[in-house]
Amino acid sequence: xxxxxxxxxxxxxxxxxxxxxxxxxxxxxxxxxxxxxxxxxxxxxxxxxxxxxxxxxxxxxxxxxxxxxxxxxxxxxxxxxxxxxxxxxxxxxxxxxxxxxxxxxxxxxxxxxxxxxxxxxxxxxxxxxxxxxxxxxxxxxxxxxxxxxxxxxxxxxxxxxxxxxxxxxxxxxxxxxxxxxxxxxxxxxxxxxxxxxxxxxxxxxxxxxxxxxxxxxxxxxxxxxxxxxxxxxxxxxxxxxxxxxxxxxxxxxxxxxxxxxxxxxxxxxxxxxxxxxxxxxxxxxxxxxxxxxxxxxxxxxxxxxxxxxxxxxxxxxxxxxxxxxxxxxxxxxxxxxxxxxxxxxxxxxxxxxxxxxxxxxxxxxxxxxxxxxxxxxxxxxxxxxxxxxxxxxxxxxxxxxxxxxxxxxxxxxxxxxxxxxxxxxxxxxxxxxxxxxxxxxxxxxxxxxxxxxxxxxxxxxxxxxxxxxxxxxxxxxxxxxxxxxxxxxxxxxxxxxxxxxxxxxxxxxxxxxxxxxxxxxxxxxxxxxxxxxxxxxxxxxxxxxxxxxxxxxxxxxxxxxxxxxxxxxxxxxxxxxxxxxxxxxxxxxxxxxxxxxxxxxxxxxxxxxxxxxxxxxxxxxxxxxxxxxxxxxxxxxxxxxxxxxxxxxxxxxxxxxxxxxxxxxxxxxxxxxxxxxxxx
Numbered sequence: 001x002x003x004x005x006x007x008x009x010x011x012x013x014x015x016x017x018x019x020x021x022x023x024x025x026x027x028x029x030x031x032x033x034x035x036x037x038x039x040x041x042x043x044x045x046x047x048x049x050x051x052x053x054x055x056x057x058x059x060x061x062x063x064x065x066x067x068x069x070x071x072x073x074x075x076x077x078x079x080x081x082x083x084x085x086x087x088x089x090x091x092x093x094x095x096x097x098x099x100x101x102x103x104x105x106x107x108x109x110x111x112x113x114x115x116x117x118x119x120x121x122x123x124x125x126x127x128x129x130x131x132x133x134x135x136x137x138x139x140x141x142x143x144x145x146x147x148x149x150x151x152x153x154x155x156x157x158x159x160x161x162x163x164x165x166x167x168x169x170x171x172x173x174x175x176x177x178x179x180x181x182x183x184x185x186x187x188x189x190x191x192x193x194x195x196x197x198x199x200x201x202x203x204x205x206x207x208x209x210x211x212x213x214x215x216x217x218x219x220x221x222x223x224x225x226x227x228x229x230x231x232x233x234x235x236x237x238x239x240x241x242x243x244x245x246x247x248x249x250x251x252x253x254x255x256x257x258x259x260x261x262x263x264x265x266x267x268x269x270x271x272x273x274x275x276x277x278x279x280x281x282x283x284x285x286x287x288x289x290x291x292x293x294x295x296x297x298x299x300x301x302x303x304x305x306x307x308x309x310x311x312x313x314x315x316x317x318x319x320x321x322x323x324x325x326x327x328x329x330x331x332x333x334x335x336x337x338x339x340x341x342x343x344x345x346x347x348x349x350x351x352x353x354x355x356x357x358x359x360x361x362x363x364x365x366x367x368x369x370x371x372x373x374x375x376x377x378x379x380x381x382x383x384x385x386x387x388x389x390x391x392x393x394x395x396x397x398x399x400x401x402x403x404x405x406x407x408x409x410x411x412x413x414x415x416x417x418x419x420x421x422x423x424x425x426x427x428x429x430x431x432x433x434x435x436x437x438x439x440x441x442x443x444x445x446x447x448x449x450x451x452x453x454x455x456x457x458x459x460x461x462x463x464x465x466x467x468x469x470x471x472x473x474x475x476x477x478x479x480x481x482x483x484x485x486x487x488x489x490x491x492x493x494x495x496x497x498x499x500x501x502x503x504x505x506x507x508x509x510x511x512x513x514x515x516x517x518x519x520x521x522x523x524x525x526x527x528x529x530x531x532x533x534x535x536x537x538x539x540x541x542x543x544x545x546x547x548x549x550x551x552x553x554x555x556x557x558x559x560x561x562x563x564x565x566x567x568x569x570x571x572x573x574x575x576x577x578x579x580x581x582x583x584x585x586x587x588x589x590x591x592x593x594x595x596x597x598x599x600x601x602x603x604x605x606x607x608x609x610x611x612x613x614x615x616x617x618x619x620x621x622x623x624x625x626x627x628x629x630x631x632x633x634x635x636x637x638x639x640x641x642x643x644x645x646x647x648x649x650x651x652x653x654x655x656x657x658x659x660x661x662x663x664x665x666x667x668x669x670x671x672x673x674x675x676x677x678x679x680x
Contacts, residue, residue, distance in 0.1 A: 030071065030080040033186055034109040036100065036131065038124060039086030040414065040525035041117045042143040044068075045173035047083040048533055050183070067103065074187040082107060090130045090230070091237050091273060095452050098241065104136065105225045111186060115141045117525075118155050118170070119148035121292060125284035126277065129203055132166060135227035139167045139185060146172040147526050159291040163202065174531050203283040209236060209275055212264040216257050222249035236261055237273035308527035311415040314422075321416065328403040329441075333474065334481025337399035342482065345391035347613075355383045374562045385558035389551045392606045396478030397546050398539070400442045405538040409530035413438070418524065427506025428462045428513065429454070436463055440471035442542070444601065445638045447471070448645060458515035464646055465509055468634040469658050470502035472601075479605040480626050483612055490623045490680040493673075497627050501665060557599035580663055584628060585670040586621050587611070593629060601635045619680045620673045628666035633658050 033050075035043045051070030068083040084103050085096035092098040104112070114131055116124035121142070131138045142148075142155055157168040169185050171178035205213065216232035224231050224245060234242045235257060247254050265272055310316040359376040366372040376383045407413055413435065421431030433454060440447035444467050451463045472480065484491040577591040584590075589611055597604025608625055611617045617625060633655050634642065642651040673680070 030078040031110040031186075032080045032082065032107055033111045033113055034103060034107060035081065035083045035113050035115055036087065036104070036127075037115040038088050038117070038127070040411065041086075041115050041124070042173045043083055043086070043115045045531060045534060046113070046115055046141065046143065046171070046182075047081060048537055049173055049176065049179050050079070051081050067099065072183075074183045077187045079186060082109070087127070089127060089277075090134065091234060091239055092241065094455065104134075108225060110137060112136045112138050113141055113182075113186070114138055115143050117148075118142040118145045119151050119153045121155060122281075122285050122288040125288055126280040128164065129280050129283060130230070132164060133203070133227065133233070134230035139169065140164065141182065142168065142170045143173055144526075145170050146175060146177065147528070154293040156291045156293070160287070163287045163290060174528070202287065203279055205279045206275055208264040208267040209233075209272055209279070212236060212260050215260050219253040219256055220246070220250055221253070222246075224249070233276055236264060237276055238271070304527045308411070308415065311412060311527070312418050312524075314419070317415075317419040321419065324407070324412070328407070329400075329477065330481060330485070332403055333396060333399045333478050334485050337395045338478035338482030339485070341395040341399075342392055342478070342609075345395060346387065350383075350387045350391045355387070358382050374559070380562075381555050381558045385555045388606045389555070392479070392609060393475040394543075394546070396475045397442065398543055399478070400474035401539045401542040401546075402535070404438065404442060405535040405542075406530050407438075408538065409528075409534045411525040411527045414524050415527070426510065427466075427503065428510030429459055429506070433459065433463050436467065437471060440467045440473065441477060442474045443546070444468065444471060444473050444634065445641050446545070448638060448641045451645070456515055458513050461513060461646060461650060462506065462509045464642055464650075465654050465657075466502060466506055468638060468642065468654055469505055469631055469661065470498050472498075472605075472630045476601055476605040476630060479609050480630070483609065483622060484626065487623075487680050489678070493669075493678075493680075494623060494626050494630075497665065497669060498630055501631060501661065505661070557596070560599065584621075584624050584663065584666045585674070586625055587616055589616050590621075590625055593625065594632060597629055597632050597635065599636060601629075601632065601638075604629050604632065620670065620678065623673070623680050624666050624670045627669055628662050631658065631662035631665055633662070 035047055037043050047068060047070065050072045052072075067085070070081050070083075072079045072081055082103060084100040087097040087100035089097065090101055090104075092101055112131055114128050116128070128138065128140055140160065142157065142160075145155070148155060155170070157170050160168045167185055169178060169182050171182055173179070204210075213229060213232050213236070216235060217228045220228040220231055224242075231242060231246070235246065238261070243254070246257065250257075261272075268275065311320050355376070362372050362376045362380075362382070366375070373380060375381050407416075416438075417431035417434045419431075420434050424431055424433055433451075435453065436447040436450040439450050447467050448464055451460045451467070454460045454463055480494060481491070484494060573595050574591045577594050578588055581588065581591045581594065590608070593604045593607035593611065595604075596607045608617070608622075608629060612622060633639075639651055639655060642654060646654075
């Protein structure tokens with residue numbers, strides 16, 4: 001931990017930053033360096049070490065997959081560095097892999113830096129062989145060498161260079177080891193286009209692949225930014241996206257190529273993609289065998305390895321998960337953020353010191369009550385919208401993003417996915433769905449977009465439904481924990497009811513929706529201490545997204561409420577909600593919270609916080625309100641994303657089911673607690 005902290009401080013002091021501190025000179029063109037590799041091999045750490053903490057994160061066109069870009073300067077040379085999504089192969093099986101390969105095809109990089117986990121070299125080299133075979137200018141980075149050495153694995157870079165005929169560098173990005181050598185290598189790499197026919201990698205393909213390859217290569221004439229042999233191999237593996245490229249660039253050749261592929265496949269019972277993958281793996285094993293030396297004798301397992309195994313154990317993993325939830329969500333988000341920070345920012349800063357002078361100043365500048373009410377008052381942009389966004393919601397979101405970045409960087413999330421995979425399969429999901437579910441605890445709108453990583457439409461629909469129904473966003477969760485933490489029984493009942501609704505709804509959805517759950521595979525990285533730099537960068541990037549995307553929605557919601565007051569729509573909506581609220585045993589003022597929740601779910605939770613602060617709601621009504629508003633219909637932003645991702649019909653059906661479920665569960669809970677005379 002001390003070494004990583006020292007590396008973090010050293011990088012900050014060194015002045016290595018992104019394009020803000022390394023602008024291009026007039027007429028200068030930056031060399032593009034594409035970071036490529038499997039998930040959890042340290043690509044992001046390499047990216048941060050090269051570019052500094054400043055980066056531009058954007059979605060790849062037409063997708064919701066994020067691509068991170070930054071700039072670096074090595075001596076007099078400027079580098080444009082692109083961190084691609086994780087990919088196991090050039091044959092894409094997921095949206096992430098499809099985007100990663102598209103970047104290879106579209107960016108025309110000067111250098112493809114293939115980052116691999118040094119201790120798992122046999123699993124990583126097949127992709128290296130693909131990149132070499134594609135004629136790309138590859139540099140192999142053996143990262144995580146410190147972890148490999150602790151595992152008793154020694155890798156010879158010179159042996160790999162001799163076999164692969166590409167530059168090889170050894171790094172440990174978390175500590176900064178080897179980064180100077182990497183920079184020098186990237187700066188010295190000549191910006192040459194890939195050769196038309198790359199040196200043949202040491203892969204021997206079996207019949208019928210070997211005989212079909214030259215026939216397909218002979219018919220390809222267009223430029224695909226990959227060698228024709230690589231294109232031919234992908235066509236034999238039935239790559240639909242690349243086939244469409246061939247259709248547009250070599251349309252006359254496609255019918256003959258299709259005939260060759262069908263004839264080759266007819267000669268073997270296994271898919272040709274399997275034969276090609278097995279041939280590459282055999283070659284990779286031989287190369288890795290020459291380059292890897294394992295230390296003799298039994299090796300003692302480290303405490304981190306033992307703990308990593310326990311996190312995935314069906315029995316030990318659950319108590320450890322509960323400990324993580326207690327420390328991360330209950331103490332940090334619930335107690336510290338929702339308690340101390342929100343109380344200080346809301347009551348001390350806004351209510352006592354900012355709102356009164358803002359109200360007085362606005363009244364003097366805008367003496368017209370209806371106009372001044374737009375900015376100050378019960379639903380004003382400044383006194384309500386800005387206060388909710390900055391004083392109540394921002395601390396909770398920041399605390400959650402910090403916890404999520406710590407879990408992400410430590411390698412715990414893939415272990416959690418494996419732990420819950422068996423349970424999730426019962427509700428129609430695989431363990432991979434734990435990623436959007438956990439992100440939903442930060443923002444359900446963002447998590448709905450991330451459901452694209454799930455392999456089947458059935459899984460995406462189920463995950464979207466459960467996110468909208470039973471996953472509270474960080475602001476909701478923080479308010480709930482803050483209000484109920486003083487009542488352990490009430491908090492336990494809330495958690496039990498929401499979890500039961502989540503599981504029962506998932507079971508019903510899995511039974512009613514046709515289709516199968518997709519296969520689940522995931523690289524399990526070692527459990528490690530989080531990098532302070534990575535955690536800071538990820539947290540700040542997500543907070544930047546929150547500030548740009550969510551805060552304006554709070555202000556816009558205040559404007560809509562002001563317009564609603566003028567047009568009587570607000571009062572009409574409240575009249576429709578008050579009978580429902582009354583049936584739940586809640587005071588009339590709680591109708592405002594549900595109306596606010598339609599604009600933003602966290603907006604509604606903040607309104608409950610206000611009601612409790614004014615002693616308008618407590619005890620059983622408070623618990624019922626917390627459960628009902630957690631299960632309440634998704635906010636406008638989430639509904640629009642649902643409509644775009646799943647279609648209008650699905651979005652309307654999901655919202656209708658949720659509305660009935662939320663008030664139905666709230667009604668049953670209120671009457672059950674009253675009948676049992678539970679003291680909250």
